[in-house]
Amino acid sequence: MANLRIEHLNKRYGATTVLNDVNLSIGDGEFVVLVGPSGCGKSTLLRMIAGLDGASGGDIHIADKLVNTLAPAERGIAMVFQSYALYPHMNVRKNMTFGLKFTGVPPTERERRVAKAARMLRLEELLERYPRDLSGGQRQRVAIGRAIVREPAVFLFDEPLSNLDAALRVSTRVEIANLHRLLKSTIVYVTHDQVEAMTLADRIVVMNKGCIEQVGKPLDLYYEPANLFVAGFIGSPAMNFFEAEVGGIEGGRARVAGTAFRNFDMPAASLKVGDALTVGVRPEHLVRGGAGPFLAEGIVELVERLGEASFAYLRRVDGRIFVAEVRGRQTPAPGETVTLVAASPDVHVFDALGLRVAT
Numbered sequence: 001m002a003n004l005r006i007e008h009l010n011k012r013y014g015a016t017t018v019l020n021d022v023n024l025s026i027g028d029g030e031f032v033v034l035v036g037p038s039g040c041g042k043s044t045l046l047r048m049i050a051g052l053d054g055a056s057g058g059d060i061h062i063a064d065k066l067v068n069t070l071a072p073a074e075r076g077i078a079m080v081f082q083s084y085a086l087y088p089h090m091n092v093r094k095n096m097t098f099g100l101k102f103t104g105v106p107p108t109e110r111e112r113r114v115a116k117a118a119r120m121l122r123l124e125e126l127l128e129r130y131p132r133d134l135s136g137g138q139r140q141r142v143a144i145g146r147a148i149v150r151e152p153a154v155f156l157f158d159e160p161l162s163n164l165d166a167a168l169r170v171s172t173r174v175e176i177a178n179l180h181r182l183l184k185s186t187i188v189y190v191t192h193d194q195v196e197a198m199t200l201a202d203r204i205v206v207m208n209k210g211c212i213e214q215v216g217k218p219l220d221l222y223y224e225p226a227n228l229f230v231a232g233f234i235g236s237p238a239m240n241f242f243e244a245e246v247g248g249i250e251g252g253r254a255r256v257a258g259t260a261f262r263n264f265d266m267p268a269a270s271l272k273v274g275d276a277l278t279v280g281v282r283p284e285h286l287v288r289g290g291a292g293p294f295l296a297e298g299i300v301e302l303v304e305r306l307g308e309a310s311f312a313y314l315r316r317v318d319g320r321i322f323v324a325e326v327r328g329r330q331t332p333a334p335g336e337t338v339t340l341v342a343a344s345p346d347v348h349v350f351d352a353l354g355l356r357v358a359t
Ligand SMILES: Nc1ncnc2c1ncn2[C@@H]1O[C@H](COP(=O)(O)OP(=O)(O)OP(=O)(O)O)[C@@H](O)[C@H]1O
Pocket: 013, 016, 018, 036, 037, 038, 039, 040, 041, 042, 043, 044, 045
């Protein structure tokens, strides 16, 4: 177990900057999840922590030790990839112990570790099988087992569940959560799956174009996104955005004015008349017949019924579409005009730079 400290990390390929001044401090035993659009640098960051890619600048410390010049095997990390990368000609037991042979771990200790990992991951019955005779979920558990037996200071996971079907993803996700509870290990985990990120993470790191946009606890990112990017990235379906401006200021209150919603007031703080704003409201916070400062009207174009909830796609007066979650069995019909309201903690306002303004 160990902490992890990343300082001013940069990665360039020729003229392309892939990571730009990344700073991140991860506590001993913390489970940190990296999210962000495809190509934003998540795998690159993981591979640099592992020592598979070199840095163009900056430092990486594992357990308070500078590891920049250490080879992957000397860093005390274990990485689990999306492709399980098992050896096809070795059975499960061999796959799990193979890497240990070269690290000087004696055979009896190897066996003890395999037995322990197999018990944790429910692989005991499968130890003599070959990868071709395993399901996708079982193969992924072997890949995780192979990481566990190395007893690394830090686990690195790069989209480990994305090849699994929906049901297996859920059960393996629960296994990973349990594993973290038992091992209390430091984990850096990359995923595209919002539910995985929200449920597994102690903290989520939102990345965009090689930079960190925000680091925080899952619910803090959800309720208080620091900027437009994080607001639009966390949550599904995504937050609705409405163009707005400061229509007037009176008695310390700014009037937030726009064409597609009813004007409302908020603390003026440093806002000035004419400042461009963006108002954001999540689909699940828009309520028919609710009370609150935000009110918008739309004509229903389409309703998606998921069972526990439905999503109504509504055309606003400015011609754009916004989404509202509708609970219960009675869903609005296409063509119907619906009025939706959001309460004040659920109304987010961002300034011209995309930064959150206190409402
Ligand atoms: N050898 C290379 N030369 C130039 N650019 C590269 C090289 N390797 C990676 N990149 C670029 O670095 C960026 C980050 O890639 P990376 O694999 O880290 O993204 P990612 O966030 O993991 O994306 P995904 O979610 O699709 O896995 C991409 O734009 C990619 O094209």
